Structure formats: C-alpha cells, structure tokens
Amino acid sequence: MTDIADRRLPPSTARRLARGLRRDWALYGALALFGALVLLAAFGPLLWPIGPLEMDFAATLAPPSLAHPMGTDGTGRDIFARFMDGARVSLSVGAAVVLTGFVFGGGLGLLAGIGGWTADVLLMRIVDALAAFPPLILAMAVTVGLGGGLHTAALGIMLSTVPFYARLIRSDVLRLRGQTFIEATTALGARPSRIVFRHLLPHTASTMLIQSAAVFGYSILTLAGLGFVGLGAQIPEPEWGAMITEGLQYALTGGWWVSVFPGIGVLIAVVTTNVIADHVRDRIDPRGQQLGVV
Amino acid sequence: MSDAASPARRLGRLAGPLVVALAAFAPSAASAADGPLIVNYSLPPPTLDPAFDCDITDLGFISSLYPTLLRHPQVPLEGAPEGVAVTREDPAKLEGYVAESWTVLDDGKTLTFKIRDGLVFSTGRPMDAAAVAASLNRALQSGACGTYFTEASQFGNTESITAGEGNTVVITLKRPEPLVPFALTVQATGIVDVAEVEANGGDQWLASHAAGGGPYVLAEYQPGVKAVFKANPTFFGTPAREPEVVVNFITDNATLLLQARNGNADITLGLSKAAVASLADSDGVKVIEVPTARWQLVGFPTKVAPFDNVKFREALTYAVPYEAILKTVAHGYGELFFGPFPPAFPAYDERFGAPRPYDLEKARALLAESGVATPVNAELIFREGQVDQEQIATIVQGAWSQLGVNIAIKKLPASGFQQAAQAEDKTALIVRFDGPSIADPAWLLDYDLRAASVYNMSNYDSPEAEKLLDEAHPLADQAERQKYWDRIAEIWIADAPRVPVYADVYTAVVADDVKHWSYAQNGPFDIDNWGR
Numbered sequence: 001m002t003d004i005a006d007r008r009l010p011p012s013t014a015r016r017l018a019r020g021l022r023r024d025w026a027l028y029g030a031l032a033l034f035g036a037l038v039l040l041a042a043f044g045p046l047l048w049p050i051g052p053l054e055m056d057f058a059a060t061l062a063p064p065s066l067a068h069p070m071g072t073d074g075t076g077r078d079i080f081a082r083f084m085d086g087a088r089v090s091l092s093v094g095a096a097v098v099l100t101g102f103v104f105g106g107g108l109g110l111l112a113g114i115g116g117w118t119a120d121v122l123l124m125r126i127v128d129a130l131a132a133f134p135p136l137i138l139a140m141a142v143t144v145g146l147g148g149g150l151h152t153a154a155l156g157i158m159l160s161t162v163p164f165y166a167r168l169i170r171s172d173v174l175r176l177r178g179q180t181f182i183e184a185t186t187a188l189g190a191r192p193s194r195i196v197f198r199h200l201l202p203h204t205a206s207t208m209l210i211q212s213a214a215v216f217g218y219s220i221l222t223l224a225g226l227g228f229v230g231l232g233a234q235i236p237e238p239e240w241g242a243m244i245t246e247g248l249q250y251a252l253t254g255g256w257w258v259s260v261f262p263g264i265g266v267l268i269a270v271v272t273t274n275v276i277a278d279h280v281r282d283r284i285d286p287r288g289q290q291l292g293v294v
Numbered sequence: 295m296s297d298a299a300s301p302a303r304r305l306g307r308l309a310g311p312l313v314v315a316l317a318a319f320a321p322s323a324a325s326a327a328d329g330p331l332i333v334n335y336s337l338p339p340p341t342l343d344p345a346f347d348c349d350i351t352d353l354g355f356i357s358s359l360y361p362t363l364l365r366h367p368q369v370p371l372e373g374a375p376e377g378v379a380v381t382r383e384d385p386a387k388l389e390g391y392v393a394e395s396w397t398v399l400d401d402g403k404t405l406t407f408k409i410r411d412g413l414v415f416s417t418g419r420p421m422d423a424a425a426v427a428a429s430l431n432r433a434l435q436s437g438a439c440g441t442y443f444t445e446a447s448q449f450g451n452t453e454s455i456t457a458g459e460g461n462t463v464v465i466t467l468k469r470p471e472p473l474v475p476f477a478l479t480v481q482a483t484g485i486v487d488v489a490e491v492e493a494n495g496g497d498q499w500l501a502s503h504a505a506g507g508g509p510y511v512l513a514e515y516q517p518g519v520k521a522v523f524k525a526n527p528t529f530f531g532t533p534a535r536e537p538e539v540v541v542n543f544i545t546d547n548a549t550l551l552l553q554a555r556n557g558n559a560d561i562t563l564g565l566s567k568a569a570v571a572s573l574a575d576s577d578g579v580k581v582i583e584v585p586t587a588r589w590q591l592v593g594f595p596t597k598v599a600p601f602d603n604v605k606f607r608e609a610l611t612y613a614v615p616y617e618a619i620l621k622t623v624a625h626g627y628g629e630l631f632f633g634p635f636p637p638a639f640p641a642y643d644e645r646f647g648a649p650r651p652y653d654l655e656k657a658r659a660l661l662a663e664s665g666v667a668t669p670v671n672a673e674l675i676f677r678e679g680q681v682d683q684e685q686i687a688t689i690v691q692g693a694w695s696q697l698g699v700n701i702a703i704k705k706l707p708a709s710g711f712q713q714a715a716q717a718e719d720k721t722a723l724i725v726r727f728d729g730p731s732i733a734d735p736a737w738l739l740d741y742d743l744r745a746a747s748v749y750n751m752s753n754y755d756s757p758e759a760e761k762l763l764d765e766a767h768p769l770a771d772q773a774e775r776q777k778y779w780d781r782i783a784e785i786w787i788a789d790a791p792r793v794p795v796y797a798d799v800y801t802a803v804v805a806d807d808v809k810h811w812s813y814a815q816n817g818p819f820d821i822d823n824w825g826r
Contacts, residue, residue, distance in 0.1 A: 055692050057618035074568070074622055075689055148705075230678065235688050235703040249681055252548050253572035 024283070030275035033268055041091050044084035052085040052238045053077065061255045071257035073243075074250065082238035083261055089239050090220045090269060093154045097219035098212045100158045105165025106208065112166065113173025114196065124170065131163035139222055143231040150239065153232040157219045168211055172204045213277030217270040224266045240265045330522070330538035331808075331824065334553050336564025338518045338543035343500040344484040345433040345440030353439075353481040353731075354817020355541075358523060358534070360484025360506040363407055363426070363463075364475055365391040366815055368823070375580040378804060381823065382584055382813040385733030386640050388475055391531075392426060392485055393463070402470025402768075407463045413530050415487040415507040423457035428488040430455045430463065439482045443731070446477035447740055470768060476732045480816060484508075509534040509822035518543055523821060535810055535825025554579060554803050560826065561811070562803040563818055566681060570801045571625035584800040584813040585629060585638040588729025590686060592674070592793040593751030595720040601672070605664035607790045611650055612657035613693050620796050623685045628796035634743070634786040636797035641735035641776065646783035654696060661697055668698025675704045676725040677711040683725045686795055690725075716748040724751050727798070731816055735779045739763050743782070754791035 045052070050068075056076035064071045070079035112123040130138065142156030143149075176182055176199075185195055220240075226232035227241025235242075240262040247258030339352035344360050347353045366383035374380035390396065393407035413421035433440030434452055445452050453466040465474065477483065490505035491497070504512035509531065510523035523539040542559075544550045551569040554562040557578055565573075574581050594601040594610070601607060616630050630649035635642040661668070674691070676683040684705070691701040701723070706714060715724050728751070730738040741747045743763060745755035759782045766778035800818060804811055812823035 053692060055618075055689065057615060057622060060622045074685060075692075076622070230705055235684065236691060249547065249566055249568055252551050253568050 024279055026275055027279040030272040030279070034272040034276065037087055037265070037268055037272070038091060040084050041087035045081070045088065048078075048081055048084060050078040050081045052081040053236050054081070061250060061258070064257055070261040071255075073246065073258050074255070079243075079257060079261055082243060083240075083265055085238040086240045086243060086262055087265060087269075089150065089233060089237070090223060090265070093150070093157070093223050094216040094219045094269070094273075096154055097158050097161055098216050101161035101165045101215055102208060102212060104158075105162040106169045106204075108162065109166040109169030109171075110173055110196065110200070112170045113177065114192070114200070120170070123166075127163045127166045130159065131167075133160075135160035135218070136222055136225060139226060140229075140231060143226055148231040148234060150233045150237060153223055153226045156226070157222050160222070161215050161219065164211060164215060165208070168207055169204055172207050173200055176200055176203050210277050210281040213273050213280070217273035217277070220266060220269045220273075224262075330540045331536040331561070331826065332559050333539060333541045333561045333563065333821070333824075334544050334550055334559040335541055335562075336543070336545055336547070336550060338545070341501040342504060342512070342515070343497060344482050344486060345436035346438045346497070346501070347482055348439040348442075352817070354814050354819035356484065356504070356506075357481050357508070357814055357816070357819050358510040358821040359504045359508045359512060360481060360486060361392050361508045361531070362481065362484050363391060363393045363430075363478045364388050364396065365479050368812060371582075371584060371813070374582060377806065378580060378582065378809055378811055380582055380584075380811050380813070383815045383820075385587070385815045388479065391479075392421065396475065398475070402472065403467045405465040405467070405474060406458065407465075409461045409463060410530060411461060413507065414528050415490065415505065416511045416526050416528060417487055417490050417505065418528070419487055419489055421485060421487075421507050423461045423463050425487065425489070426485055427455050427457040427463050429486045430465070430483065432486060432488050432491075433483050443477045443480045443482040446471050446473040446732075447737070472768065472770065473732060473734055473737055476734055476737070480731055510539065513538075532822075534822040539821055539824070541821075557805060560805045560808050561824060565801070565803060567623070567625040567627050567801065570627065570803060573803055578806055579803050580806065580808075582802045582804060582811055582813075583627060584802075584818075586729065586798050586800050587636050587639040587733055588727065588800075589631075589636050589797045590623075590628075590682065590725070590727055590795040591751065592686070592690060592795060593720065593724040593726065594790075594792055595672075595722060595724075595753060596755070596791055597719055597753045598721055600664070600666040600670055601723075603664050603666055604789055605660050606666045609657045609660035609664060609697065610694060610699065611790045611793050612653045612660065613697055614650075614690060614793055614795070615652045615693055616649060616796065617652065619686060619689055622689070623682050624796055624798070627799040627801050629799065630796055631794055632787065633783045633794065634739070635735065635779070635783065636729075636794070638797060639735070639738070640733055641779040641783075643776070643780055643783065646780055646787060657697060670699045672699065672701055672723060673704055673721070674701045674723040674725060675706050675711060675714055678705045678707050680725075680727070683727070687725050690793075715751065718748060720751070720753050726751055729798075733815065735775070736763065736767050739782065743786075752791035754786075754789065756785055756789060759785045 054077060056072065059068070059072050060076040061074055062068055062072040068078050068080060070083055072078055108123050108127060112120045133141070138160040139153070139156035142159055143152045146152040146155065182195065182199060185199055223232055223239065224241030224244065227239045228245045233239030233242050243262035244259045247255065250258045339347065339355045341347055342356055344356055347356065366385055367387050367389045368381040369384045371380040371382045392409060392413065394410045396405060396407045398405050409423045409426055415421050419425065430444060434444045434455060441449070448469070448471050451468050451471055453468050455463065455465050458464040467474065484506065487505040487507070491500050494503070502515055502517055507526070507529065509526055509529045511526045512521065513524040514522035520543060521541045525534045525537050544553065547566050547569055550562055550565050553559045554565065554573060555576065570581055573579055594607050596602055620626065620628050620630060629637050631637050631647045632650040633647035635647060637647065674687055676687055687703045691703055694701055714722060715726060741749040743754060744750060744760055762778050762782050766775050769775045800813060802811060802818060807826045808824070810823060810825045812820040814820040
C-alpha cells in the first residue's frame with residue numbers, strides 16, 4: 001500500500017520549483033555570494049598569512065593594497081584577516097541560532113500543536129511573553145543582564161528567535177492535524193511518535209527551511225547590532241559589528257575602509273540569506289505562483 | 295575627569311550618520327565676525343553650580359561666570375601657530391583676582407584676603423567681604439568639590455571663614471596648608487551671589503542658572519544643547535574680548551569635525567586626536583597645541599599577585615610600545631615620559647622622568663628574574679566611550695600577550711568604572727586619563743601616592759615615599775622641595791606602580807579669524823580671553 005503522507009511535496013510543486021530555479025539568476029547569485037562567504041570563513045584564515053590580531057605599527061590605517069586588500073585599522077591590524085574571522089564568528093552564531101531556535105522554538109510549537117488545549121495555552125503564553133519584547137531589546141536585555149560577550153549575545157539572539165519558530169510550527173501542526181492523511185494514519189493505529197516524526201515534521205520542513213534562512217540573516221544583523229553598541233564580541237575578537245563601531249572614528253578622516261568592509265560583510269550575509277529565503281518560498285508556495293509573485 | 299557613554303547612548307550613534315549627512319549639507323553660518331563667537335564643544339557640563347562641579351573641564355566651563363579670589367597669571371605659549379596670540383596660565387604662580395592682595399601669617403594658619411573695593415555681582419549686589427565669605431562658606435558646606443577645594447583636600451581643616459575689617463576675608467585653619475591659596479584659584483570656589491541663589495530657591499536653581507560677577511553673564515542656557523554668554527558690563531577687570539559667545543554642545547565627533555571643516559565654528563574643542571590630525575593641514579583653521587600635566591595611565595593592582603612583584607611590573611613596563619601608541623592613539627599630540635610627574639609638571643626633572651624604551655628582550659629577562667610563572671591572566675578596565683583608552687588597552691593586550699600575560703579587557707559604564715577605580719582594594723588593571731587640578735607636586739602626590747587614597751590607581755604603598763611627602767609638604771623653599779620630589783620620583787620609578795602611557799597635548803581647532811586664544815589650567819575654558 002502506498003502511504004500518500006510519505007510524499008514530501010506534491011510532484012507538481014517539486015517540478016514547479018525545479019523549473020523556477022533553473023531561471024532564477026538572483027537566487028544563483030545569492031547562493032554564489034553566500035557560498036563564497038562560507039568558503040572564506042572556513043578556509044580563509046588557514047590560508048591568509050596575517051593573523052587577525054597581529055599589529056603592524058608601521059602600517060596603521062593603510063588603505064587597501066595588495067599586501068592588505070581591505071587596508072589596516074588604527075592599530076595596524078589587517079582588516080581582511082579580521083573580516084574573515086568576523087565571517088567565521090557571524091556565520092557560526094547564525095548557524096547556532098538557527099539550530100537552537102529550530103530545536104527549542106520548533107519543539108515548543110510542536111508540543112503546543114499536538115499537546116491539546118492545556119499544553120497549547122500554557123506553552124503559547126510562554127512564547128507570548130518572549131514575543132512581547134522587541135527581539136533586539138530582548139537580546140540586549142539578556143546580554144546586559146549576563147554581561148557583554150559573544151556567548152551571551154548569541155544566547156540573547158537565540159532566545160529572541162524562539163517565538164518565531166514556535167508560532168510557525170504550531171500553526172503548521174494545527175493545520176496538518178486536520179488533514180485527511182493524518183486522520184487516516186491515526187485511524188490506522190500509528191503511534192504518536194510515528195505521526196510526529198514521519199508525517200508532521202517532514203511536512204513542516206519547507207516552512208522551517210524558509211524561516212531558518214530568514215533567522216540566519218536576522219541573527220547576523222542582530223549580532224552586528226549588539227557588537228556595534230559594545231555588547232557583542234569583546235576586544236580584541238574580530239566581529240563585524242564591533243569592527244564597524246571601531247572604524248566610525250576614522251570614517252570622516254579618510255579611513256573609510258575600516259568600517260566599510262565589515263559593513264559589506266553584514267550586507268552580503270543578510271541580503272543573500274534573505275534572497276535565498278524569499279526565492280525558495282516563492283517557488284515552493286503555489287499561491288505565490290498563481291498570483292504571479294516571484 | 296573623563297567622559298563616558300552607556301550602551302544606550304552608544305546606540306544613539308546609529309543616528310550619527312544621518313546627523314552627519316544633514317550637517318554636511320547645512321548652509322554655513324554667516325561670517326563669524328558679524329555675529330557671536332561660535333564655540334563647538336563636546337562635553338556639556340552636568341551642572342553650572344561651582345560648588346557641585348567636580349570635573350576639571352566642567353569647572354573650566356563656568357570660569358568666565360564666577361571670578362575666584364586668586365588666579366594664575368597668563369604667559370605666552372611658545373610654538374603657537376602664526377596669526378593667533380595664544381596664552382596659558384602659569385600654574386606655579388598666583389595673582390589677585392577678586393582679592394587684590396593676600397597675606398599668610400607666619401604660623402600658616404591664618405590667611406587674610408583684601409577684597410577689591412567697589413565690586414558688584416551682575417545682579418547689582420555688592421561683592422564685598424561679607425558676600426565673598428558667604429560664598430566661600432557655601433562652597434565649604436556643600437559637601438561636594440566646593441568643600442574639597444576650599445580646604446585644599448584637607449577635610450575638616452577649616453576653622454572659620456569670616457569677613458574681617460577693611461573689606462577683608464579671613465580664613466582660619468587648624469593646621470597650616472600651603473596649598474589653600476592655589477586651591478582658591480579653582481572654579482569650585484568661584485564667588486557666587488548667595489543672596490541671589492537663596493532668592494531663587496537655592497542650589498537646584500543654580501545648577502542651570504548663574505549668579506556671578508565674572509567677565510560674562512549667562513544670557514541663555516539649554517542643558518546639553520547650548521549656552522549663550524554676554525559680556526558683563528559691571529565686570530571689574532579687563533572686559534571680555536567678544537560681546538557675545540555661543541557655546542554649542544555637540545557630542546558626536548563626526549558632526550564636530552564637519553562643523554569645523556565647513557567653517558561653522560570659530561573654535562572647536564573636544565575633537566578626537568585623529569580628527570584633529572586630519573585638520574592639521576586644512577585651510578581656514580589652525581590647530582593649537584598645549585602640553586598639559588595630564589596623562590593616560592595603566593595602573594597595576596599592586597596588592598594582587600603577581601602584580602605585587604616589582605620585577606614583574608617592571609617587565610611589563612618594558613613591553614609597552616610607547617612610540618607606537620603615541621603615533622597611533624595620540625596621533626603625535628602627546629609626550630612620552632616614565633615617572634610620577636609628566637614633562638609639563640613643575641616637579642618634572644628629566645633625570646627622573648625619561649621615557650622608557652620598548653624592549654621586549656629586557657622585559658623577558660625581567661620576567662624570568664621575577665620568578666612569576668606564565669601564563670598570567672588578568673583583567674583590565676576602562677570607562678566606556680573612551681576611544682583612546684580602548685586603543686591603548688588593545689595595544690597593551692597584544693603587546694603583553696607576547697610575555698604570556700593574557701589580558702581580558704572590560705569596558706565599564708561610568709558608575710561601574712568609578713566604583714572599581716575608587717575601590718579601596720583594586721583588583722584589575724585600570725586605564726585612565728588623569729591629572730591634578732592644582733599643579734603642585736604635593737597636591738598630586740597626596741591623592742596619587744598615599745596608600746590610603748582611593749584615587750591612588752595602583753594601590754601603591756611606599757612608606758618611604760610617603761614619609762618624604764610628609765616632610766616636603768610644609769616646605770616653602772621650592773629648591774628644597776625639589777630634592778624631595780626627585781627622591782620620590784626615583785623610588786616611584788624603581789617600584790613602577792603603573793605605566794604612564796603618554797602625557798596629553800591639549801588640542802583646540804580655531805578658525806583663521808580667531809586672533810586670541812588662551813588655555814586655562816582647569817580645562818581649556820578661558821572664554822573671556824578668546825576673540826577675533
């Protein structure tokens with residue numbers, strides 16, 4: 001017997017996605033740029049001969065050159081080396097936030113969706129309490145409360161993303177619970193765990209994928225924001241937001257490169273992840289197609 | 295003595311680029327010579343009440359509103375840019391201001407000040423001996439910096455301040471304190487029209503108003519925004535050079551810089567050294583440099599191991615790239631030295647204050663000699679918003695890591711920093727901008743050297759140096775005193791309780807039409823001597 005619920009996407013949707021992706025140059029561009037950033041973060045620091053903390057007092061505030069492609073900062077540190085290390089920090093935090101948001105936020109949403117009225121009310125009020133604070137303010141409050149630093153900043157960002165996942169997954173699960181294939185599976189005597197892991201979770205995958213891409217960009221931007229106000233990475237750790245703050249003092253005295261390159265890093269990371277999320281969503285969501293939204 | 299910004303304030307910098315963009319396209323002000331003298335300044339004072347003003351730069355801000363009993367005479371500044379006459383106060387000398395003369399009786403406990411006849415406050419009330427005594431008593435009883443300066447830091451030493459015969463004010467002390475006349479030049483002891491303060495409800499009113507009799511009166515004041523000074527027609531001394539001066543408070547460095555570049559300010563104060571350096575060769579402005587007795591320092595917590603080890607401390611002092619810091623942080627607007635006194639300080643003797651070289655090999659040898667096992671982990675703190683100190687901390691962190699000394703840098707908000715820096719037992723290295731209000735070695739060493747002082751940034755405890763300070767304190771013969779300062783400097787250098795990173799050179803940016811500028815001992819403000 002064929003279990004219709006085992007199909008992740010209807011064939012027509014998959015075909016539409018594949019067909020759409022073939023011509024989606026914006027998505028290709030975003031993927032290429034994001035991939036380059038990942039490669040730079042993964043292998044750049046291993047290959048580049050200058051360390052991110054090395055100071056060259058003979059070359060302070062040197063403009064971009066072959067020796068220093070992104071110039072140097074006020075203490076003679078190579079900005080390209082710091083940019084790559086900063087990418088490592090930002091992408092790692094982004095990935096950690098996505099993972100923990102997925103596990104904790106998704107878990108909460110799932111439990112609320114399948115746990116009945118009491119669990120739903122109880123868990124969603126917790127989520128509401130978290131969502132009552134603007135995400136950046138919540139992240140700042142956690143960071144200030146626990147002491148500034150990369151780990152506490154990441155923790156604050158993670159906490160602020162929990163409601164994003166919880167609400168989406170809960171609504172997806174509630175919608176799926178009423179679907180015929182779930183009712184049929186339940187009627188056939190499937191265990192709750194099988195229903196969750198074989199049927200519900202796979203059908204929320206597309207939502208989670210799109211949400212994760214958006215959260216990834218959000219977390220990089222928030223980390224940069226916290227770094228900008230001195231609550232993120234601490235001296236001398238290279239982090240894009242902190243690097244932008246550090247460079248502000250030189251922005252009007254000719255040293256534009258100190259802030260601009262980490263700013264470009266944030267821009268690329270955030271824009272590419274958002275473009276990827278938007279385009280994949282548009283291709284997957286048939287309603288968007290019907291409305292001509294791409 | 296230094297400014298700071300909280301994370302929330304720093305968040306406000308997000309609006310900076312917008313402000314900058316707007317400022318860049320804003321039309322230039324009308325020719326400055328046609329209107330008031332425009333001064334752009336980065337540090338708005340928290341209060342205008344002299345008795346409650348403690349920060350040296352804030353004290354300077356009100357100097358043209360409140361004359362003091364005594365003041366320092368002006369001397370020409372060597373090396374000033376062409377076209378502008380620059381003077382500075384000579385902190386080693388005194389001259390009468392509200393008082394036309396003064397005498398100190400032989401026992402040193404009675405000081406009599408003859409008040410100039412016919413003086414009036416801007417309100418029209420007489421500024422006679424009774425009014426002056428009332429003002430000094432108000433400062434004495436303030437429990438704030440008014441008390442500190444009126445008593446020359448010797449709390450509880452004042453027996454009385456009274457109006458005597460012949461328009462005189464008599465200060466009677468319990469013990470002799472030769473620094474009292476110098477302390478009476480500080481604006482915290484400025485003469486206030488107490489009757490006017492009381493008529494307006496008291497101290498709170500004076501925080502945002504003025505009741506003095508100086509060269510200027512306060513015509514308008516918007517806290518944190520601007521202050522307008524107008525020449526006081528009843529002032530007894532040399533009239534102010536400008537009929538009107540507008541001081542704009544601009545805390546954003548980029549906006550300050552753009553305003554200076556665009557010619558929107560006659561005088562710009564408080565720019566970062568990097569911004570000043572960028573203007574050095576610009577047309578239309580001049581940079582005035584004034585060597586000061588203020589410096590950036592890194593204090594060791596000498597009561598905490600391994601910083602209680604003299605050789606270890608000495609090793610660290612040889613592992614600081616002083617020249618590089620001077621170049622990259624101060625942009626050359628500083629001077630190197632190593633000792634308790636900076637080069638611009640009266641007690642400085644180059645035999646006991648020469649700069650320490652950056653010598654990593656010597657540092658490693660001293661570290662080995664110290665017997666301290668590495669790695670050593672320590673915390674270094676500084677006040678938030680201090681860009682220069684952040685850079686110093688970063689460079690020192692990198693330099694000392696080569697010795698196996700790992701420094702964790704912590705920025706603290708103003709209140710947290712003050713608490714940590716003034717704690718009886720310091721546990722962290724402290725980066726701080728410091729300098730005495732009174733340029734006298736005894737004044738400096740009283741707070742900086744004594745083990746019991748909370749302003750001793752290193753918890754430095756040298757009974758021998760303190761004994762010498764006690765002996766030097768009452769001496770009037772400067773040559774005799776200098777021997778003590780030299781010996782104390784020798785002891786200090788051998789003990790290396792802190793790293794004097796560099797002595798600050800104060801910088802002011804003035805437009806070409808400004809022909810007179812003067813630097814006051816307490817902060818840069820000497821507004822009545824500024825003009826076109």
